[in-house]
Amino acid sequence: MDIHVKKSRKVKGVRQKLKLFRANEPLKSVIMWGISYSFEQLNHVNKRTMLLPDDFKSYLKVKVDNHLFNKDNMPSRFQFKEYCPLVFADLRAKFGVADSADLLSSWTKRQPHWDSSLGRADARFLCTQNRRYVLRLITCEEVEQVHQVLQAYHGYIVECSAATLLPQYLAMYRATVEDTDYYLLMMRCVFNPRYKIHRKYDLKGSTIDREASEKERSKELPTYKDVDFVTARECIEVGPAEKARLMSTLRADVDFLQRENLMDYSLLVGVHDRSRLGEDEAVDGAPCDLDEAGEADADGADSEAEEAAAAAAGATVSAGDDDDEEEAALVAPSEESFAVTSASGQCVYFISIISILTKYGVRKRTAQTYKSMKHGSSSENQLSTVRPEVYARRFLEFIEASMQ
Secondary structure, three states, rough: OOOOOOOOOOOOOOOOOOOOOOOOOHHHHHHHHHHHHHHHHOOOOOOOOOOHHHOOOEEEEEEOOOOOOOOOOOOOOOEEEOOOOHHHHHHHHHOOOOHHHHHOOOOOOOOEEEOOOOOOOOOOOEEEEOOEEEEEEEHHHHOEEEEEEHHHHHHHHOOOOOOOOOOOOEEEEEEOOOOOEEEEEEOOOOOOOOOOOOOOEEEEOOOOHHHHHOOHHOOOOOOOOHHHHOOOOOOOOOOOHHHHHHHHHHHHHHHHHHHOEEOOOOOEEEEHHHOOOOOOOEEEEOOHHHHHHOOOOOOOOOHHHHHHHHHHHHOOOOOOHHHHHHHHHHOOHHHOEEEEEEEOEEEEEEEEEEEEEEEEOOHHHHHHHHHHHHHHHHHHOOOOOOOOOHHHHHHHHHHHHEEE
16 A cells, blocks of 8 residues: 655745835935924924024934835835034024924925936936926035035125025035935025026136037027127126126125135026017926926826926926917016016116035135146136135126127
8 A cells, every 4th residue: 555645845934025116216205204293393392583603503303214104105114314504593593584384394295306407417406397496416525615605694694684696595405315415505596497598607707628519509599608608799788787696696796706725606697588488389487407307296197197297397388379478477586586677678677696515625725726737827717726816806706798
């Protein structure tokens, strides 16, 4: 009689792997959550008439470690940190962004999108759908530089009553997602979404290696530089009175930057040409690539996608046949922080100093020496890397010569 013995197999217990949801860009979810959280915490803090030295060293930090909670919307583990919350809250009030509800809804009501058309070609910006505010990705060295100049920057903003062309810093964060730190600096957007920007310049006053590359020129809205500005015979025509006001503000701003030993800043100039309104489909914001920005809504509903596309392009404006209706839909330049109307009324210029966080230290001194050897000592004053006092004088001379 045959007896079949069935061999038993040892099964090793394996822990079930939990498939956690990861959004297309979890960084956006963390930023939206973190901004909402920080504003909620600020509501419980009494406002003071005077900031203390410790306020410039303070921070708000939260660490989230969830397990199977809200995994459809957020990463399971992340950290969010806000630097000097009371200082930036006071700066927001000085810059007229005291309505925290508007600022909060701008970041949390609709998903922000990536946009590289708002500043230098090498900068990355996360922009709100209404295009009022931006978060710029910065390095940890720039975070340290902000800490070094923040007290002087705050004092200068108070002294000039926020009548400045310097960047309007509104907050600074660090978001840690998937063991990667992202440092973000919030600013008010220089351009207005209702004015289509037709030309954009980044001006330093230097003519050596200051020309847009072919790759940059191929973009829909390229960032041109000093040589391109001179070659195109571009001129900022604002009239004598407005020129005197702008140059007075610029001199005060540049003097502050020079005192702080800062250089390598530039003047961002966006030009809205009203004569080209008939060529454009609508009076909307600067172009935004929705593919680069990411999906507005994961569900992909048609109506929501259309709303997201409209919001990404700026506030919806009626594209009627009457030119007067189009002009009436535009926001008055007097209501804008960086807008200046040309003397002829033909153009609207958006002007601001950007990238002010570069210290003239060992690295810049080395770069200056290298470039002097490369281009010759006779061209030293035209290099982009020079001493702060030389940089400031050349910058102001170039801008003053470019205005009429």
